[in-house]
Amino acid sequence: MPRASDSDAEAVRVLGTGGLVIIPTETVYGLAADAGNAEAVAAIFEAKGRPRFNPLIAHVADAMQAEAVALFDPRARALAEAFWPGPLTLVAPVRDRTGVCDLARAGLDSVAVRVPGHARARALISAFGRPVVAPSANRSGRPSPTTFADAVEETGFAARAAINGGPCAVGVESTVVSVLDGRVALLRPGSVTREEIEALVGPLARFGEGGGEGHRSPGRLTLHYAPDAPVRIEAADARGGEILLGFGPGAGDPRWSLSPTGDLREAAANLFRRLREADRERPTGIAVSPIPAHGLGEAINDRLRRAAGYVG
The missing domain is CATH 3.40.50.11030 (Threonylcarbamoyl-AMP synthase, C-terminal domain)
Structure with missing residues (x-):
């Protein structure tokens, strides 16, 4: 059975000491750590059994915090204004390589960033004052957890705090869009749809092609989200x-x-x-x-x- 939910203050304390925290978002539950702390980020990869070539998304409290770590062009700003807070991740050139460490970015010159739509997640990140990486709180390759109980069952052993934010309203991971070199490409589909994005910025690179930028997004492994049964x-x-x-x-x-x-x-x-x-x-x-x-x-x-x- 899952333990009782910890307080936000305790979660912030744990993040500040390099610990891992299970947090709710509107998409799926995440296993969070200080994005700038390489040891804490390494603990996420170990807990999940996640390959280190698979970059993590930096979750931030608002667009200002996002632009402190990423370089946004006008189209990136337009997408952020239209869909944040919400289930859209933007991949853009990295501005601050210490705020989101090299391991979290899989050594890339880009960073994936989003402002979650879940109010408690934003409040927690705001109180922490720095970006947190928060990949889905499951063991790598398994179905993502959309309830507190499933998140604790999957990776509760690794977390020093856990926040119960109720069932996830969206239920699938965020849409990931890259905005690099003046080109916008869909790297992972999600609940912010292709049609909604194209209405704002014009045609996207076809999913599966991703403009050659697929390696910059999580969730692209061929076998992923899989239960034990075929x-x-x-x-x-x-x-x-x-x-x-x-x-x-x-x-x-x-x-x-x-x-x-x-x-x-x-x-x-x-x-x-x-x-x-x-x-x-x-x-x-x-x-x-x-x-x-x-x-x-x-x-x-x-x-x-x-x-x-x-x-x-």
């Missing part, structure tokens, strides 16, 4: 011993449905929780109904392809 996608029904995660009216058992009404936001919010719940039943496999590819469906399908170990 995942089969675009399934019409369940085979022997499988659990079907349905989408839309009449698709499988309603208690396992991602969204009985076919609502993409509901499906995103339920995705990782349903994968975890189904996996606890020890099925022979987890089948998932087809998900539309438009809007938020792009992000859901990306996570499902990676959970199945297939990125086409």
Whole structure:
């Protein structure tokens, strides 16, 4: 069972002494550390079993703190003004290499930064006064935790404090967009959709191409977000011993449905929780109904392809 939630003051104290803290965001729960403390950042990689070539996102309290560590051009500022606080990460040239250490940036000359939409996360970062890195609070490759209990189950052993912010409202990791050399590219889809971004800054590089900048974003491993049971996608029904995660009216058992009404936001919010719940039943496999590819469906399908170990 998860321990009781710690106070924000205790979490700030732990961060200041180089410890790890489980924090809520609107996307998924994160395992946080001082972004400028290389030893604390190394502890995150160790706790998660995460490869060190995979950069981390620096979470900041506001756009001013973001521009203290990253160099924004006019399009980056426009995106920040439109979607922050919220589930959008911007990858831009690094300004302050000490505020977000080399290990956190995977040795790159860029930095990934966002202002989370969760008010308690922002308050915690503001009280700490410096950026924190906060990758999903799961062991690397597993489904991201969207509840406090799942976060503590995954990486509570490594955290010296944990903040219970309730269930995550979005349920999939942030959209990642690079703004480098005058070009804007989608590196990872999320709940801020391609259509919303393109309405503001024009056409993006196609996902999967990423303008050659994919290595600057987390969440790009071929096998990622995966439960123990094998995942089969675009399934019409369940085979022997499988659990079907349905989408839309009449698709499988309603208690396992991602969204009985076919609502993409509901499906995103339920995705990782349903994968975890189904996996606890020890099925022979987890089948998932087809998900539309438009809007938020792009992000859901990306996570499902990676959970199945297939990125086409």
